[in-house]
Amino acid sequence: MSGDAARREAELVAAFSAHQSALRHWLVQAFGRLRDEVDDILQDALAEVLHRVRTEAFSPQMGWVGYLRVVARHRAIDRLRDWERRLFRGLGSGEAWRTDDLTRDSPHVTDPRPGPAEQAVEAERRGRQGLLLSEVLEEFCRWCESRPQRLPMKEAYERSLRGEQPAQIAAGMGLPAHEVYTLLNQARTWVVQRIRQADVDRSVFLTLHRRKGE
Known part of the structure; x- marks a missing residue:
């Protein structure tokens, strides 16, 4: 890993650690049904951004915290959609939609x-x-x-x-x-x-x- 990539990764991890509590609060407020999954969502978001930093030398213009919010929001929406797919299968007779x-x-x-x-x-x-x-x-x-x-x-x-x-x-x-x-x-x-x-x-x-x- 280059020196610039290592520096960006350190900045990302530091920003995540400093703002994790605020990010958790924001997720709970925005996606109340996922309150029990916010830590998993945030870890998924961090892993996704870390991967981009390591493979693409990525650095967001909006800053690390803003970009983490964007990614976390996308992952939360993905989980809600998965919930809804499960709900489709659970409604009525409980059989899958065909x-x-x-x-x-x-x-x-x-x-x-x-x-x-x-x-x-x-x-x-x-x-x-x-x-x-x-x-x-x-x-x-x-x-x-x-x-x-x-x-x-x-x-x-x-x-x-x-x-x-x-x-x-x-x-x-x-x-x-x-x-x-x-x-x-x-x-x-x-x-x-x-x-x-x-x-x-x-x-x-x-x-x-x-x-x-x-």
């Missing part, structure tokens, strides 16, 4: 490969899905936080969205497995019902409104 779930709502579709117009419509609908999911998840968090007895439900559901299995959640929270299953079922039921209420024209989440046998 393309045939969507085409079955359109009985006249004969070509499984959508044209440009269909792709544009689907992309727009997926965008509305993301917005609606974000709003419902924020509402769910506020609803849980309004009553202390609901906080275990919030924690269990957030752990499930991060990929933990019920047995892991039970061990981490010190709860019986059957209680975790109850909490997860209550949380998923609340989220699904709220989405159905918000998606009154049934245009965003097609499969959530389908009855058995359809």
